[in-house]
Amino acid sequence: MDAKQLKQFLHTEGATLVGVGDVTKALPKEIVHLNRGIAIAVNRNLTRETVDQLVRLQTLAEGWLKANGHRSLSIPPDSDRRKDKLITKLYKLFCHKTAATCSGLGWIGKNGLIINEQYGSKLTWATVLTDAPLGPDKPYISSRCGDCDLCVKHCPSGAVQGHLWSLRNPLMEMVSYDKCRSLKSGRTALKGKPNCGFCVTVCPYSRNGGARK
Template structure:
């Protein structure tokens, strides 16, 4: 069995819902210290917990959100140690971490959604959420870069939203602008993260200090509620 297949099998056995491999070919050769290949990890959220979200998030969802992020970070570390043991270098990108740059606090070191799309795991919706090929919007993501060369597919994600506006109409902040995502679309063209964050901090301080919402994720119809793991 190849190292790539062994790693994927290991991660699925650890409880990760789906795994993809990609290459940041559009980045310079010294990107991430020469670690241009990556592993994209997907963990499905609990349908029962998501379904409890109505006009605001729940305390249970906030706890679940944090727990899944912590699990993803542990899986990223385990992936890195797996690769390190095989003689490769790695750099993890935390499941949920914002980097304040020039007063803008709504970007991470690398887009998990971009990585997952490049790895062929799904696409992006009008909500700016990643839509997994099987689980829809009800997922969390993590990414790890490495100098281990993987076999990758040239994925070309396409929009699945069409005329659907459920997330646009349900968003209490007005942060979802209604445009349809296509390859090359910048986030600011379809979504305003600052507006979303400001609403959460203002309206949901009593639930996780205003760190989560989840309404757009809950109403998205792309989730198939399929309990079978992707193999």
């Protein structure tokens, strides 16, 4: 089974990044047979209909896998907001960050978001889990944030803790989500929009990506 072919296919269909990760260790028993995670990312600058675009890419990947005789489970980019179907119950069993780090497309930054070397955190992610024996990419096992703490300094709610992520403790809380949420809901009440995202925009990796494009 050739992962290259699938990647190329998804790239021509508009994916910014595609990676395959061995996610065996992160699977609960309901989906333990789906041990490859295909992480698909779309650069948010590309199109406003990012979510639709990702769902379309997922469906294409599913079709490709099915045609090759393999099972798959798509976890859509907005998985936390979907509750209309039974299958949505499985979405919370797996997170996009695991697929992204396992497929070597990024590490978890101090800001708690996936950081890709070229695009920073300005990406939207979707995951397709499958039992197809695709050759996995080399995973990230630790953070590359180094001494940089711009997001810690700029966070208006003081939520970003400044921890360095590593696979040894993948579930460490990087950001105090209560603080982050209360700031955003306060602003939403005031202006109708959360208006934050400093931790994305100040990240040098996010800015490099913008400049290069």
